[in-house]
Amino acid sequence: MLQFIRKMSNKIQQRPLILCGPSGSGKSTLLGKLMKEFPNRFGFCVSHTTRKPRPGESNGKHYHFTSREEMSNAIKNGEFIESAEFSGNIYGTSKKAVDCVLSDGKICILDIDVQGVKQVRNTDLNPWYVFLKPPSLEELEKRLKARKTETDASLKLRLDVASKEIEYGVQPGNFDLVVINDDLEHAYEQLKEFVDKNRILETDSALQEEKEIEDPIIG
Numbered sequence: 481m482l483q484f485i486r487k488m489s490n491k492i493q494q495r496p497l498i499l500c501g502p503s504g505s506g507k508s509t510l511l512g513k514l515m516k517e518f519p520n521r522f523g524f525c526v527s528h529t530t531r532k533p534r535p536g537e538s539n540g541k542h543y544h545f546t547s548r549e550e551m552s553n554a555i556k557n558g559e560f561i562e563s564a565e566f567s568g569n570i571y572g573t574s575k576k577a578v579d580c581v582l583s584d585g586k587i588c589i590l591d592i593d594v595q596g597v598k599q600v601r602n603t604d605l606n607p608w609y610v611f612l613k614p615p616s617l618e619e620l621e622k623r624l625k626a627r628k629t630e631t632d633a634s635l636k637l638r639l640d641v642a643s644k645e646i647e648y649g650v651q652p653g654n655f656d657l658v659v660i661n662d663d664l665e666h667a668y669e670q671l672k673e674f675v676d677k678n679r680i681l682e683t684d685s686a687l688q689e690e691k692e693i694e695d696p697i698i699g
């Protein structure tokens with residue numbers, strides 16, 4: 481009976497987690513750490529984009545890389561919960577990508593920008609909203625330059641947009657949590673504490689116990 485209850489409670493869909501923040505604020509870095517530590521609990525919702533892959537990015541893992549025509553048609557068909565144009569490219573989260581994580585029984589993690597957050601608010605996704613704030617615009621610029629992914633023009637655009645996004649991000653009521661990504665480990669601890677406090681990880685230990693019951697260690 482206990483096992484049955486545990487199984488049922490694990491099937492209850494938990495609220496997705498949105499990590500929002502300016503480009504370069506460290507979203508991918510923090511989500512990567514969370515997914516690495518809890519690979520069975522969280523599933524990354526893979527967005528679509530019309531931008532070209534950066535070195536090291538693979539299709540279906542970091543993004544679904546697609547064409548402008550294909551993506552525009554899919555958006556028109558209502559296949560996306562949010563989409564936005566940034567720096568000449570379209571980015572968006574498809575309903576299918578969210579369902580893919582949910583059907584796996586995992587907590588869906590979304591990495592989206594402020595425009596996307598505003599659109600998600602009009603859906604029934606009901607996620608937790610976390611905003612990641614860089615310690616300063618100067619530090620953000622340094623990190624983006626060090627990442628070596630931007631041209632002068634795309635760097636400038638990212639920094640221009642960042643100040644507006646931060647203004648929205650820190651406004652009371654817009655996010656459930658604001659994390660300042662100064663020291664990476666400290667920022668990660670704050671994110672984990674939030675996730676824990678809201679019991680997003682509640683079933684993690686139950687899952688582990690269940691696994692032990694189902695797969696008894698025979699000594």
Ligand SMILES: Nc1ncnc2c1ncn2[C@@H]1O[C@H](COP(=O)(O)OP(=O)(O)OP(=O)(O)O)[C@@H](O)[C@H]1O
Pocket residue numbers: 501502503504505506507508509510623624626627661662663664665667
């Ligand atoms: N606390 C930190 N201290 C120093 N460097 C950091 C910190 N957090 C992230 N970085 C570095 O800053 C750069 C930007 O981080 P990351 O790529 O995770 O940002 P992002 O928000 O996912 O950006 P984008 O939206 O453009 O994909 C990376 O090179 C990362 O290694």
